[in-house]
Amino acid sequence: MNRLAVELPGLSLKNPIMPASGCFGFGREYAKFYDLSVLGAIMIKATTLEARFGNPTPRVAETPSGMLNAIGLQNPGIDKVLAEELPWLAQYDVPIIANIAGSTVEEYVEVAKRISKAPNVHALELNISCPNVKKGGIAFGTVPEVAAELTRAVKEVSAVPVYVKLSPNVTNIVAMAKAIEQAGADGLTMINTLLGMRIDVKTAKPILANVTGGLSGPAIKPIALRMIYEVSQAVSLPIIGMGGIQSAEDVIEFFYAGASAVAIGTAHFIDPYVCPNVIRDLPPLLDELGIQHISECTGRSWNNGQTVYCGA
Amino acid sequence: MNRLAVELPGLSLKNPIMPASGCFGFGREYAKFYDLSVLGAIMIKATTLEARFGNPTPRVAETPSGMLNAIGLQNPGIDKVLAEELPWLAQYDVPIIANIAGSTVEEYVEVAKRISKAPNVHALELNISCPNVKKGGIAFGTVPEVAAELTRAVKEVSAVPVYVKLSPNVTNIVAMAKAIEQAGADGLTMINTLLGMRIDVKTAKPILANVTGGLSGPAIKPIALRMIYEVSQAVSLPIIGMGGIQSAEDVIEFFYAGASAVAIGTAHFIDPYVCPNVIRDLPPLLDELGIQHISECTGRSWNNGQTVYCGA
Amino acid sequence: MKEHMTIISNRQIAKGIYELTLASSLVQRMHTPGQFVHVKVATFAPLLRRPLSLCDINHEAGECTIVYRAEGTGTTLLSQKQPGETLDVLGPLGNGFPLSALSSGQRALLVGGGIGVPPLYELAKQLVKNGVCVTIVLGFQTKDVVFYEERFASFGKTYVATADGSYGMKGFVTDVIEHHALSFDVLYACGPKPMLKALQQQFPHKELYLSLEERMGCGVGACFACVCRVPHSETAYKKVCSDGPVFRAGEVVL
Amino acid sequence: MKEHMTIISNRQIAKGIYELTLASSLVQRMHTPGQFVHVKVATFAPLLRRPLSLCDINHEAGECTIVYRAEGTGTTLLSQKQPGETLDVLGPLGNGFPLSALSSGQRALLVGGGIGVPPLYELAKQLVKNGVCVTIVLGFQTKDVVFYEERFASFGKTYVATADGSYGMKGFVTDVIEHHALSFDVLYACGPKPMLKALQQQFPHKELYLSLEERMGCGVGACFACVCRVPHSETAYKKVCSDGPVFRAGEVVL
Ligand SMILES: Cc1cc2nc3c(=O)[nH]c(=O)nc-3n(C[C@H](O)[C@H](O)[C@H](O)COP(=O)(O)OP(=O)(O)OC[C@H]3O[C@@H](n4cnc5c(N)ncnc54)[C@H](O)[C@@H]3O)c2cc1C
Ligand SMILES: Cc1cc2nc3c(=O)[nH]c(=O)nc-3n(C[C@H](O)[C@H](O)[C@H](O)COP(=O)(O)OP(=O)(O)OC[C@H]3O[C@@H](n4cnc5c(N)ncnc54)[C@H](O)[C@@H]3O)c2cc1C
Ligand SMILES: Cc1cc2nc3c(=O)[nH]c(=O)nc-3n(C[C@H](O)[C@H](O)[C@H](O)COP(=O)(O)O)c2cc1C
Ligand SMILES: Cc1cc2nc3c(=O)[nH]c(=O)nc-3n(C[C@H](O)[C@H](O)[C@H](O)COP(=O)(O)O)c2cc1C
Numbered sequence A, B: 001m002n003r004l005a006v007e008l009p010g011l012s013l014k015n016p017i018m019p020a021s022g023c024f025g026f027g028r029e030y031a032k033f034y035d036l037s038v039l040g041a042i043m044i045k046a047t048t049l050e051a052r053f054g055n056p057t058p059r060v061a062e063t064p065s066g067m068l069n070a071i072g073l074q075n076p077g078i079d080k081v082l083a084e085e086l087p088w089l090a091q092y093d094v095p096i097i098a099n100i101a102g103s104t105v106e107e108y109v110e111v112a113k114r115i116s117k118a119p120n121v122h123a124l125e126l127n128i129s130c131p132n133v134k135k136g137g138i139a140f141g142t143v144p145e146v147a148a149e150l151t152r153a154v155k156e157v158s159a160v161p162v163y164v165k166l167s168p169n170v171t172n173i174v175a176m177a178k179a180i181e182q183a184g185a186d187g188l189t190m191i192n193t194l195l196g197m198r199i200d201v202k203t204a205k206p207i208l209a210n211v212t213g214g215l216s217g218p219a220i221k222p223i224a225l226r227m228i229y230e231v232s233q234a235v236s237l238p239i240i241g242m243g244g245i246q247s248a249e250d251v252i253e254f255f256y257a258g259a260s261a262v263a264i265g266t267a268h269f270i271d272p273y274v275c276p277n278v279i280r281d282l283p284p285l286l287d288e289l290g291i292q293h294i295s296e297c298t299g300r301s302w303n304n305g306q307t308v309y310c311g312a
Numbered sequence C, D: 001m002k003e004h005m006t007i008i009s010n011r012q013i014a015k016g017i018y019e020l021t022l023a024s025s026l027v028q029r030m031h032t033p034g035q036f037v038h039v040k041v042a043t044f045a046p047l048l049r050r051p052l053s054l055c056d057i058n059h060e061a062g063e064c065t066i067v068y069r070a071e072g073t074g075t076t077l078l079s080q081k082q083p084g085e086t087l088d089v090l091g092p093l094g095n096g097f098p099l100s101a102l103s104s105g106q107r108a109l110l111v112g113g114g115i116g117v118p119p120l121y122e123l124a125k126q127l128v129k130n131g132v133c134v135t136i137v138l139g140f141q142t143k144d145v146v147f148y149e150e151r152f153a154s155f156g157k158t159y160v161a162t163a164d165g166s167y168g169m170k171g172f173v174t175d176v177i178e179h180h181a182l183s184f185d186v187l188y189a190c191g192p193k194p195m196l197k198a199l200q201q202q203f204p205h206k207e208l209y210l211s212l213e214e215r216m217g218c219g220v221g222a223c224f225a226c227v228c229r230v231p232h233s234e235t236a237y238k239k240v241c242s243d244g245p246v247f248r249a250g251e252v253v254l
């Protein structure tokens, strides 16, 4: 028995550890450090219909136990991702979760339709933190109805299960999750970054050229845990948890909160080997905790050890 | 000229540095460390109508660059605060900002009416993060109309200016601020804590007895700055900023974002002398930055050095 | 009340148990056994201070000693500190064990469990100096983590128990007390809450002083993180940091 | 690619400027001047690594040297590290200065501004070894922060300018070059962006290699934090960390 193997809609994961979208590019850079086949899955960088350059630099700023980023969805566009990135990734034995973004429902739909047919794409992850250009900049990620509409539209065209990535910048994360569940999503991933900013004391100017950016890293871990704890009890979708994970202990904490798998983002910048290290550290930690299979951990903080989501 | 002096509604501050509510009790403990008269003001612990014991322990948990607390508004009740705490504080030359809380509008009104008449209370700070028991647990702090109604009711009875303390756990902080401004508030204080949690990896149980708690400390600084930056441009009320401040540099960053004064909370637990130290460090820092008066810093990240709020 | 103290030594004395000796003028303000210091282990992270009891106060040398268990982030980091480095220390804090409860010739029973043992060392020292007759009972999980047995033995008869029986008597401190029918005028204890509760039950009519632990924020009484309830009241409370950590049995709800 | 390197020395060599020597087997993978290492200054905080250029690579001794300015949180903390401590180092990263651009007997002009000077040291060393004729121009703010003048002088004629005229010629590196009518086959430069821009304008038709700085996340090309634009394109880009930090003038928009 592989005690780390996890079954989720569309995903048979050899382990529940995957790089988070935007922190691992399309895998090429970290392939120089280790064999990507050791990963449970890879969430590739957000893909849009057209190539995007993104925001001006500086695009990152440091904060206490965290960082801000305002990359601005830079990516080569769906054509290049289909032609170059996904085929390159196919050499590894690892399912790909394609993170997709857009400014209109139509753009999401178009990208979803095409990218979901790539052979190694096993699931989609809808990045709904982008503003909805048609609806006057209301973010897809903050209004339950808007998020539900998008989910429904993408579900209709997608050849693979659809996970929706929740933004933490909302009053009621449970309402968002429920709306998305009812719209037919297959799973949730959470959390995306919190909106923050830093100002340079010498110049009085915002450090990021984009003024504000997304806060990630250990600083947001307690917020991610709270939201996963709330959402996992309110919906029956599996959750891929993320937000500040750095160690096997963090992974267990996210499972206890209610996650069925986890993604690691910012920690790659501190240690390129973070994923293989965490995968290595998990079995001895499970031993120490007297746990047979990692799935037993899901939701244990509120359900006393019953299995919460079981794809089998 | 005192280059740190700041004028705000109801408050003539010798400097813009004050302990944040709940992190300084009623001043007695820190009075053993230094003369409280050096402070710009003191935000005392939330006072409710009746004495409250608060939540079971553990009430605090550590997080990366932050902490969670779930004290649960423990306080001796308005009678004791009026009879013992405020008269004791009157020996110091320092204005008091009374933080008040309640479960119903009526409770807030009653506490506001009575505490605002105490001679050394120069302003009220409405802690609107408590759930509204009458409205079925909707937090006063997350629905603009509910917050506005509360503000209006308290304004009507208060003998001193009313500041409303914004919760960051909302989708749209600007909408909250605007509603509160229209309801007649004299100022805003922000931010209160972000809802978070931690789970003990050994026991799988939440570390806080209350399960979730409020995240404070340096970890939340970028979120506080972003919110102050947004709100200060949208309303014309003065803002007392807080969230992770530890140093004179942090104070300047908050002013640049749009604050007209600041409060320091969690940092007291790391250094009991944090307030006097920051007050000492500010004038040389202003020199270094070539700034005459600290008020010039308010909003400088977006207004290029024009005065934003000037009580004079 | 707050100083950068210099690390004189920091060495392992049992499995995961370290003895840390610090020096600075702050030592001259330390007097009462059972008081604690609030230690900032590193400049940035971890953020909060760690409460650690005074184990030995040496005014002549200008040094104090702390014995701690390297467990979580903070104490593990502390165990890596080298002599010559400094530590930001706030204290002494809290109210310690009341020595005046006993006069010369009376009998004290000191009961320590695990990492609750250290503050009893300075207590034993001062009681003996006052002419009090001291008996010591120390309880540990297992042989590997036993420490300070010989040092305590210089102050009075010292019994050791381990939960797994790998050293001394097998069982708990309460078993030792019962087995040897130990008697006393005042009992002082520090250790895990179940141990303190058991002692309180074992001696409901005696004078017991118990040192409590609670997660802390400020450590000085300002944040209300560390409160415990007072019997028969809905709102009354005591703060472990500033009213305790030592309470008379019955004073607070365990 | 990632090792704990041991600090051999870490000393101040000018006002706020430190010279750090590190040892580990990682040094054997370091070859190209202009490459950088990504340094984790402390276990917890600050969170992100700091990019620092290789200044000197010594394969025989198994040591490399970095020269840095203590400015913000990370570099200030770094300046307090003691010999014997270890540092978590990722690298070498990026593409350095192309040495093959010049053959024996040709002339290189090396232009460094402020804390951009260090990578030119290893470059000068390797160029001289290749028989290239090296001239060096170093620009600093003021006398107190001048460093490595003598060490550079051992490789070739070395000019120093300070912005305030407190040392060497008063003015900028471009003034020095103009004043002495310095000529070259290839110019290599590292320093603040305004300096690089000025050089590019001064020599629009020559072969220039410029080392850029940008705020970084990953340092390995994965996060797209450090991109710069490519001329005449809306979407084309280069990453400073993995395509640079050294670019040929005109390759990217400064
Ligand atoms: C008055 C008092 C005296 C103490 N004296 C000693 C002593 O002499 N020797 C010793 O080894 N230990 C002592 N402790 C316990 C010691 O404070 C904790 O072991 C220590 O704080 C754990 O820190 P950590 O970083 O290793 O653990 P982490 O789990 O990383 O700590 C996370 C947070 O929880 C808090 N915490 C964790 N365990 C405890 C605990 N048992 N009590 C209070 N807070 C805790 C930490 O302070 C920190 O805020 C004492 C506790 C108190 C309250
Ligand atoms: C390729 C490259 C090579 C470099 N080589 C050297 C060198 O040899 N010697 C040297 O002294 N400096 C060098 N720098 C600059 C050095 O990286 C910064 O001075 C350093 O990161 C500042 O860190 P801090 O903690 O002191 O400042 P803080 O202001 O506390 O840093 C906050 C954040 O901003 C980033 N940052 C701040 N300034 C810079 C900067 N100028 N460039 C990139 N990131 C910055 C930090 O890395 C960190 O993420 C180089 C930069 C790059 C990109
Ligand atoms: C540099 C950077 C780029 C990111 N880009 C994306 C993205 O393109 N799409 C997305 O859904 N999330 C993106 N994220 C968010 C992460 O996937 C992740 O949700 C978040 O960073 C929290 O996890 P962490 O704390 O482990 O980084 C990005 C994060 C960072 C730091
Ligand atoms: C232990 C603790 C208790 C608090 N109690 C209150 C309170 O009673 N009323 C209130 O409005 N805010 C309370 N707060 C929030 C602080 O006043 C402040 O808004 C928040 O902690 C952010 O500032 P900081 O990061 O400097 O701590 C409390 C915070 C802490 C850490």
Ligand code: FES
Residues within 6 Å of the ligand: C215, C216, C217, C218, C219, C220, C221, C222, C223, C224, C225, C226, C227, C239, C240, C241, C242
């Ligand atoms: S720790 Fe703050 S009151 Fe005890």
Ligand code: FES
Residues within 6 Å of the ligand: D215, D216, D217, D218, D219, D220, D221, D222, D223, D224, D225, D226, D227, D239, D240, D241, D242
């Ligand atoms: S720093 Fe991440 S791509 Fe360059």
